[in-house]
Amino acid sequence: MKNQLLIFLFIIMSFSSMKLQAKDMKDIYRDLPFEMPVIERPVIPDLNICLTDFGGSGDGVTLNSEAFEKAIQYLASKGGGRLIVPQGVWLTGPIELENNVELHLSDNSIVVFSQDKSLYPIVETVFEGCKTFRCKPQxxxxxxxxxxxxxKGIIDGAGDIWRLGKKNEMPPMVWNECIQNGGILSEDGELWYPTESYYRGAKDAIQNIVPWAKTMEDFESVRDFLRPVMVNFRECDGVLLEGIVFQNSPCWNVHLSLSRDIIVHNIAVRCPWYAKNGDGIDIESCTNLLLTDSWFDVGDDAICIKSGKDEEGRRRGIPASNIIVDNCVCYHGHGGFVVGSEMSGGVKNIAVSNCRFSGTDVGLRFKSKRGRGGVVENIYIKNIMMNDIVSEALLFDLFYGKRVSVKLPEQDEDMIAFDADETTPQFKDIYISQVTCHGAKRAMLFNGLPEMNVRNVFIEDCHIYADEGAKIHEATNVNLRNVMVTPKSGPALMLNNVKDLTVIGFQCRRIDGNALIVTGSRNRLISVSSSCISERNAFVSNKAEGSVVYK
Incomplete structure (x- = not known):
């Protein structure tokens, strides 16, 4: 009787949710700058079962792997339906969904993945844009x-037992707990490896890949290093994530790849700030996706768009496209909204609006590097509010992973241009408007490639208060219209090797010294129309002489 009542209440709540969803989603597609079909919610057969009917126990001690598998297979045999997880703490190993199956967590329910690493077999998967082998996703x-x-429940990945610890990033109490739990310390005492298996993989790893691991025996020997992603839907059609709190993943929290027709609504993603690879949601080579009304507080990039890495990503050739991000909040994270660095398959037709970033390292972050290839284009961003941004409010970094290259050339030196080819990443046709940021280290940084500039970037009606002004380096056809940049010190606008740059209605506070600095020998057609900038408060180097026109 109790289970029947639970199922009845679920049906009533689901009907109300669907009506609200249909009402709210109509406005999302209005005035989109690209064509995109309306995404429908998955149609789940009207069959509802409860996990306890298959031997499940929510006592926080009993392992429910078998109960989940039996229940899901039962639904699969009937053509699909809903598996309801009632109130309780449900310990389990990996869960794998079947066609037409909905996993529904009731109020006051928590699914906790087991700390027994042997429950997660090594499987073929896709991670960081490439096919590889890792522990099975949870x-x-x-x-x-x-x-x-x-x-309305919580899914917890029990990630603490899987992750590397860095002394300078972890609270002292957490660091001391790690040491007390055993594991291995690095020679300098700054890194904590949870197990010998993890250390064996980490010491030779290149960007989470163990280069010498070729056989299944090799991968098994470094199993603990190959941390599972908590949620991974790959090559799926029709996906819905709604209402759940996803937390404490061993690695990426939510990874959606090579899938289409996806709705992510009203979720929360959280993990410790020190969580290595603790991305919030990674959307890789997906088509037709809505991400709405969700919040993130994570250890790496919060909302990240990807499409494969290097030659494998280019060969796959499946872009991330037709994606809407609306009304989301990002707290801690390396970036609030991020594209890259794995974008070799291309990224296009992305609309981001009505989002808040508070305390993120970077607000809007575009990143790649030589060797990636791929084209990022048709990105539309508007109505973004930020505060207390650690680094840049807006960042284009085409030297990702090479920190020294983020520093612009000193003393009017020009960077060497390589030959552009299919391995050269392109970022173009990006529209940003109505951004307000109160507090950042730097207002903007464009760090483009000399052989392939960031180009066709239109920034309009933005107000940014930062320690430093905007630096634009190796960019073509950038338009700043009605932009206010208020640095605490130094120039408001620094340009290096830019072409066809237009500044109209630019505002800044009264600056002691130069409001504008232009350097480099590759500047061309810089047009400045601003009551705050004139020849009297601008410095143009000898190499850049003749490139600026004041109107």
Whole structure:
């Protein structure tokens, strides 16, 4: 009787949620600058079962792996339906969904993934844009249709036992707990490896890849280093994530890849700020996706768009496209909204609006490097509010991973241009408007490639208060219209090797010294129309002489 009542209440709440969803989603597609179909929610058959009917126990001690598998397979045999997880703490190993199955977490329910690492076999998967082998994701669906995870519960990845610890990033109490739990310390005492297996993989790893691991035996020997992603839906059609709190993943929290027709609504993603690779949501080579009304407080990039890495990503050739991000909040994270660095398959037709970033390292972050290839284009961003940004409010970094290259050339030196080819990444046709930022280290940084400038970037009606002004380096056809940059010190605008740059209605506070600095020998057609900038408070180097026109 109790289970029947639970199922009845679920049906009533689901009906109300669907009506609200249909009402709210209509406005999302209005005035989109690109064509995109309306995404429908997955249609789940009207069959509802409860996990306790298959031997499940929410006592926080009993392992429920078998109960989850039996229940999901039962639904699959009936053509699909909803598996309801009632109130309780449900300990389990990996969960894999089938076609037409919805996992629904009731109020006051928590699914906790087991700390027994042997429950997560090594499987073929996709991570950081490439096919590889890693521990099986904790909650997954592969090549499935109409799958959903909904409700008001929590899914916890128990990530603390999996992750590397860095002394300078962790609270002292947490660091001391790690040491007391065993593991291995680096020679300098700054890194904590949870196990010998993790250390064996980490010491030779190149960007999370162990180069000498070729056989299954090799991968098994570094199993603990190959941390599972918490949620991974790959090559799926029709996906819904709604209402759930996803937290404390061993690695990336939510990874959606090579899938289409996806709705992510009203979720929360959180993990410790020191969590290595603790991305919030990674959207890789997906088409037709809505991400709305969600919040993130994570250890790495919060909302990240990707499409494969280097030659493998270019060969795959599947862009991330037709994506809407609306009304989301990002607290801690390396970036609030991020594109890259794995973008070799291309990124296009992205609309981001009505988002708040508070305390993130970077607000809007575009990153790549030589060797990636790929084209990022048709990105539309508007109505973004930021405060207390650690680094840049807006960043284009085409030297990702090479920190020294973020520093612009000193003393009027020009960077060497390489030959452009299919491995050269391109960022173009990007529209940013109505951004307000109160507090950042730097207002903007464009760090483009000399052989392939960041180009066609239109920034309008933005107000940014920062310690430093905007630096634009190796960019073509950048338009700043009605932009206010208020630095605490130094120039408001620094340009190096820019072409066809237009400044109209630019505002800044009264600056002691130069409001504008222009350097480099590759500048061309810089037009400045601003009551705050004139020849009297601008410095143009000898190499850049003749490139600036004041109107």
């Amino acid at each position: 909650l997954s669906a592969v090549r499935k249709s109409n799958v959903a995870v909904t409700g």
